[in-house]
Amino acid sequence: MQFDNSSPIWVQLVGEFSRRIVTGEWAAGEKMPGVRELAADLGVNPNTAQRALAELERLELCRSERATGRFVTHDEERIDEVRADLATDAADAFIRRVRGLGMAHAKARTLLDHRWDTHEHATTDEHDGGA
Secondary structure, eight states: OOOOTTSOHHHHHHHHHHHHHHTTSSOTTOBOOOHHHHHHHHTOOHHHHHHHHHHHHHTTSEEEETTTEEEEOSOHHHHHHHHHHHHHHHHHHHHHHHHHTTOOHHHHHHHHHHHHHHHHHHHHHHHTTOO
């Protein structure tokens, strides 16, 4: 993972861990990697990883169980809420960028529809073994 200077690393980790949960990389109910393992894999201080995980708990995306570790929430509605929040953030960023380029709404929608179809076909091809 590449970090930038625009926000604290722990905040960036919350975003990354949330992404892993909403995409199913870390499935609902699954045991999550430990603090030390995450810190080592990401090249961050364990305290930074711990702070990010504590925030995930506050956001109700995971829970701690004494002596067994952390687990992704079983609450699919909560996961869907976070997915919608992340999608909204991405949509807002897209709108800011295309408006900044002076693109009209209709052209931006056409562009988005075209790119959506392009990515949908690429994903389908990948799942079909490139057929």
